[in-house]
Every structure is written in C-alpha cells, then in structure tokens.
Amino acid sequence: MAQSVIIKPTDNTAQLKKESHRSNRLNSVKNELESGHMTNWGQLFAIISETKLSIELGISFYAFRRKWQDPGEFTLKDLMRMAALFRVKYDTISKFIWDMIKAKSKSKIFKD
Numbered sequence: 371m372a373q374s375v376i377i378k379p380t381d382n383t384a385q386l387k388k389e390s391h392r393s394n395r396l397n398s399v400k401n402e403l404e405s406g407h408m409t410n411w412g413q414l415f416a417i418i419s420e421t422k423l424s425i426e427l428g429i430s431f432y433a434f435r436r437k438w439q440d441p442g443e444f445t446l447k448d449l450m451r452m453a454a455l456f457r458v459k460y461d462t463i464s465k466f467i468w469d470m471i472k473a474k475s476k477s478k479i480f481k482d
Contacts, residue, residue, distance in 0.1 A: 400456045411438050427451050441470040
C-alpha cells in the first residue's frame with residue numbers, strides 16, 4: 371500500500387516579514403545616526419537589542435557588552451562592520467563612538 375505524500379506549499383511569509391522588520395530597524399538606526407539625533411546607546415538599543423546587534427556584528431554578546439560599556443575598546447574592524455551594517459559612512463559611526471568615549475571619560479582632554 372503506497373502512502374500518500376502531502377506537499378506543503380512553500381510559505382515564506384514569516385521569513386519575509388522577519389527580513390522586512392530587520393530592514394526597517396536598520397533603516398531607523400541609519401536615519402537617526404545620520405541626522406545626529408542618536409546620542410547614546412539607550413536610543414540604539416531601543417531600536418535593536420544588544421543581543422541582535424552583537425549577532426549582526428559577529429561579536430559575542432559578552433564581548434559586545436564590554437565594548438559598549440567602554441567604547442574605547444571598539445576596534446577599527448568593529449566600527450567598519452557597524453558602518454556597513456547600518457549603511458552609513460565610517461565617519462558617522464566613529465563620531466557616535468567618539469561621543470560615547472567623551473561622555474564616559476573623566477579626562478580633561480575631552481572637556482570643552
């Protein structure tokens with residue numbers, strides 16, 4: 371007795387929705403960075419979580435957490451990955467990180 375095979379239709383709706391959601395989040399970050407409205411990590415993490423961002427950047431969660439808590443730990447390669455991910459110029463990302471370094475630092479070098 372032959373068993374009947376049920377062919378399920380390929381439904382990529384969930385995957386397409388997920389990709390669209392990701393694209394919208396990355397676009398939001400791009401727009402905020404380019405306009406200069408994004409000034410801290412809280413604003414970034416309100417749009418995309420630490421976990422998702424660490425995965426997107428190819429950095430372990432704990433290494434990423436250490437880096438954003440001490441922004442001076444970001445490497446040139448990390449900044450280049452972030453710029454590519456958000457589709458912004460390197461200068462935009464480096465300015466964002468530089469502002470985070472200045473905000474964290476108590477050094478007189480960074481005071482205006």
